[in-house]
Amino acid sequence: MHAPEFDSVPIPARIQTIQQLTADTALFRLKLEEKLPSVFIPGQFIQLSVPAGGEIPISPADLPAEDGTMELCVRRFGHVTSLLHRTKEGDQVGIRGPFGNGFPVDAMSGKDVLLLAGGLGIAPLRSLLFHLLRHRSDVRSLTLMYGAREPAVMLFKNELLDLANTGSLRLLLTVDFLTETCQTEPACNVGLLPTLLKGVQLEPGHSCAAVCGPPPLYRCTIDELLRAGVVEDNIYLSLERRMKCGVGLCCHCAVGQYFCCCDGPVFRYRDIKDIPGAL
Amino acid sequence: MVRHFLPDNSLGQFLDGLSLFGALHGPVRTTEGVEVFGPVRTESDLLLNYRRTLIPPKKYLLPPRQTILNYTVAAGYTLPDEPEPHIILFGVHPCDLQGIAYLDRVFLGDRPDRLYRRRREAITLVGLSCEPDEFCFCTSDENIPRNADLFLQHVEHGFLVSAVTSKGEEMLDGLGKLLASSRITPQTSAEHRMMTRIREVARSGKTFPDSPLWERFAARCLSCGACSVCCPTCYCFDVLENGALDGTTADRFREWDNCLFRAHGEVAGGTNFRPDRRERFHYRYLHKYLGFGTLAGVPACVGCGRCRVVCPVDIDLTELFTEDGDACS
Ligand SMILES: Cc1cc2nc3c(=O)[nH]c(=O)nc-3n(C[C@H](O)[C@H](O)[C@H](O)COP(=O)(O)OP(=O)(O)OC[C@H]3O[C@@H](n4cnc5c(N)ncnc54)[C@H](O)[C@@H]3O)c2cc1C
Ligand code: SF4
Ligand code: SF4
Numbered sequence: 001m002h003a004p005e006f007d008s009v010p011i012p013a014r015i016q017t018i019q020q021l022t023a024d025t026a027l028f029r030l031k032l033e034e035k036l037p038s039v040f041i042p043g044q045f046i047q048l049s050v051p052a053g054g055e056i057p058i059s060p061a062d063l064p065a066e067d068g069t070m071e072l073c074v075r076r077f078g079h080v081t082s083l084l085h086r087t088k089e090g091d092q093v094g095i096r097g098p099f100g101n102g103f104p105v106d107a108m109s110g111k112d113v114l115l116l117a118g119g120l121g122i123a124p125l126r127s128l129l130f131h132l133l134r135h136r137s138d139v140r141s142l143t144l145m146y147g148a149r150e151p152a153v154m155l156f157k158n159e160l161l162d163l164a165n166t167g168s169l170r171l172l173l174t175v176d177f178l179t180e181t182c183q184t185e186p187a188c189n190v191g192l193l194p195t196l197l198k199g200v201q202l203e204p205g206h207s208c209a210a211v212c213g214p215p216p217l218y219r220c221t222i223d224e225l226l227r228a229g230v231v232e233d234n235i236y237l238s239l240e241r242r243m244k245c246g247v248g249l250c251c252h253c254a255v256g257q258y259f260c261c262c263d264g265p266v267f268r269y270r271d272i273k274d275i276p277g278a279l
Numbered sequence: 280m281v282r283h284f285l286p287d288n289s290l291g292q293f294l295d296g297l298s299l300f301g302a303l304h305g306p307v308r309t310t311e312g313v314e315v316f317g318p319v320r321t322e323s324d325l326l327l328n329y330r331r332t333l334i335p336p337k338k339y340l341l342p343p344r345q346t347i348l349n350y351t352v353a354a355g356y357t358l359p360d361e362p363e364p365h366i367i368l369f370g371v372h373p374c375d376l377q378g379i380a381y382l383d384r385v386f387l388g389d390r391p392d393r394l395y396r397r398r399r400e401a402i403t404l405v406g407l408s409c410e411p412d413e414f415c416f417c418t419s420d421e422n423i424p425r426n427a428d429l430f431l432q433h434v435e436h437g438f439l440v441s442a443v444t445s446k447g448e449e450m451l452d453g454l455g456k457l458l459a460s461s462r463i464t465p466q467t468s469a470e471h472r473m474m475t476r477i478r479e480v481a482r483s484g485k486t487f488p489d490s491p492l493w494e495r496f497a498a499r500c501l502s503c504g505a506c507s508v509c510c511p512t513c514y515c516f517d518v519l520e521n522g523a524l525d526g527t528t529a530d531r532f533r534e535w536d537n538c539l540f541r542a543h544g545e546v547a548g549g550t551n552f553r554p555d556r557r558e559r560f561h562y563r564y565l566h567k568y569l570g571f572g573t574l575a576g577v578p579a580c581v582g583c584g585r586c587r588v589v590c591p592v593d594i595d596l597t598e599l600f601t602e603d604g605d606a607c608s
Contacts, residue, residue, distance in 0.1 A: 005393055006518075007347040007533075009356050051350050052522025052529040077547035094356055215550055242546050244518040247390045248572045250536070251515040252543060257565065257575040262390075276488070276561070277552060 004037060006245035010049040010094025011036070015087055016069065022153045025075045025120070026085060027061065032068040032095055040064045041102030042128035043210075043238055043266045047246055048072065049094030053083035057099070057243050057261075059124035063131055070095070073123040073155065099246035100265050103128050103210055103236055109138045111208045114230070116221055117146045118193050118213025122155050124238055125212050129169070136168050140206070143170040147193035147213075150175050154188075172196045193217060197224040208234035210266075215240070218279045222269060235269035237279070280423065283451070283458035286437040291322040294369070296454045300403060301365030304339075306332055316368065325370065327433075330412055331585055335511035336368060336375050340382060340398050343535050347394065347518070350529040363401035372409040374417035374583040376424035378511025379404065381579055383426070385514060389573055403446060406430040414584030416473035416597075434463055474582050476600045481569055481578040486561070487599050497556040499592045504537035506586035506594070507563070512579040515543070538563050564596060 061073040148154040164171035174189040241253035241260040253260035256275035272278040386395035406427030428447035431438040442448040507513040517536040522529040544553035
């Protein structure tokens with residue numbers, strides 16, 4: 001896979017729409033003025049330039065469309081993301097990429113596929129979900145387990161419920177705790193994400209899981225996944241690290257001797273389980 | 280390889296000849312008394328018997344701060360287009376030549392870096408043999424490093440000069456009248472035991488997880504970063520953008536970063552993948568001795584000894600190897 005040079009000029013893109021999802025997270029729909037230089041694979045990331053702010057890695061939250069549109073679901077964290085949240089529809093940003101490997105979608109074919117998202121980890125998994133729904137007959141079953149801190153910060157909830165209603169997706173939602181204002185939330189478990197895996201039994205070798213979420217999520221879900229029968233080779237973890245160049249040059253993102261930006265960000269559990277500090 | 284003899288008293292003219300090909304830089308002493316690579320005005324500026332400069336020649340290829348993109352509202356992001364002046368870098372020791380060879384593998388390998396390439400192509404390397412001291416342990420298995428364009432070896436009353444590349448030959452063409460043919464065979468030296476050990480460690484992928492040294496290093500390291508700044512093969516960089524207050528123009532630049540700094544492993548939201556010094560030393564160790572990515576298995580340390588000289592609290596990662604039962608010093 002050929003990623004652009006680290007100092008290549010970003011492709012100009014206009015912000016078409018901004019949809020505020022929660023107090024600190026919004027969905028930015030961009031229109032790129034040029035085609036991406038290579039086909040996008042869910043789980044890959046792009047480098048988003050916010051003019052006069054800087055560049056940050058973001059995993060697209062949908063499948064970039066033929067008409068050059070792409071959705072980014074971004075939480076306001078610091079310098080660059082705050083500037084992005086201050087932009088208006090019609091403003092210009094820049095895109096480079098795609099970078100990284102993405103999820104091994106071909107290896108999922110014929111299997112029971114489990115997507116496990118925690119918090120903002122839903123962004124890249126929504127992209128993978130869209131891909132799998134488009135090729136729904138390639139996989140045996142499709143389940144999304146999504147956990148958020150509380151009901152108010154659950155992203156894409158109505159969209160996910162609509163998709164589940166079509167019958168092509170099994171959806172399990174959970175929140176860490178209920179707040180007073182939303183005691184009546186329907187269809188939602190209370191408890192950490194791994195609690196959704198309790199009692200689940202899958203066929204070893206014919207099941208796989210893609211996981212994305214905050215760092216503690218990996219440690220607490222892996223044992224449950226293994227117990228449920230998913231083999232080490234079929235657990236795909238999308239890792240986050242500080243990354244600046246996207247092509248293995250700036251050396252911030254190493255996981256053992258792998259680079260998260262170009263050997264990852266998606267790793268098979270088997271390949272990283274013995275690396276100290278990987279998870 | 281043909282070696283020519285250059286007598287001491289012709290060095291000035293030889294340097295004049297070299298400077299026809301570009302601005303002459305070499306080891307000089309600053310007014311503050313620091314030995315650095317810098318512009319050479321006259322032969323007497325040159326430190327022909329220097330031990331090591333404070334900062335290695337990587338600064339010519341990867342400047343501490345370098346603009347990578349410019350931004351204006353009208354033009355968007357554009358590549359800066361500054362011509363690179365041609366530089367003849369004189370007096371580079373074998374360890375530093377090997378340092379450059381390593382950087383070449385990183386920046387001209389499978390992910391070529393345009394900015395690095397431009398600077399690399401604009402530099403001519405004139406190597407110079409050196410006298411090792413107690414801090415260094417460079418590999419002398421190639422007595423004439425292959426990436427020097429010209430290489431000079433100290434001999435009695437002068438130097439032996441060899442042209443290693445065609446660029447080097449071209450430069451010697453015009454300087455023939457200063458050179459005499461020579462039958463002197465320069466001394467060769469064996470590989471330093473420490474370097475042999477480092478190569479073994481890189482091959483076997485040893486990480487010494489149980490060594491008590493990690494704790495001892497972590498307890499006294501000041502996280503000053505001097506060991507990386509002065510290392511000829513440390514190249515981690517940060518990318519930052521400096522926007523004008525009104526947001527209409529900006530410079531995106533890369534800047535030397537440092538794996539011993541706390542922020543190196545930090546991501547948004549405060550998670551830090553290497554929050555303590557011990558982990559940061561492990562990271563430095565992995566990169567320096569075992570290698571990352573496509574360079575896994577290729578040790579980056581070239582034995583220049585700079586990190587051992589500069590560390591204010593005498594931390595020396597190579598103690599890991601001696602600790603392991605192999606007396607190397
Ligand atoms: C592969 C990948 C995919 C991501 N996808 C998303 C996404 O879909 N949505 C989303 O909201 N966030 C995502 N992030 C996190 C996002 O990159 C950070 O939130 C962002 O870099 C923070 O920048 P800032 O300037 O606002 O924060 P500050 O804290 O001000 O950060 C300063 C600088 O540090 C660097 N930095 C900080 N955090 C990170 C980080 N996690 N990774 C790399 N560099 C960092 C950035 O260059 C940033 O400019 C992703 C990160 C990675 C590595
Ligand atoms: S690690 Fe130390 S001795 Fe080795 S090349 Fe770097 S500065 Fe020189
Ligand atoms: S020079 Fe010494 S004190 Fe400074 S960061 Fe390196 S090891 Fe730590």
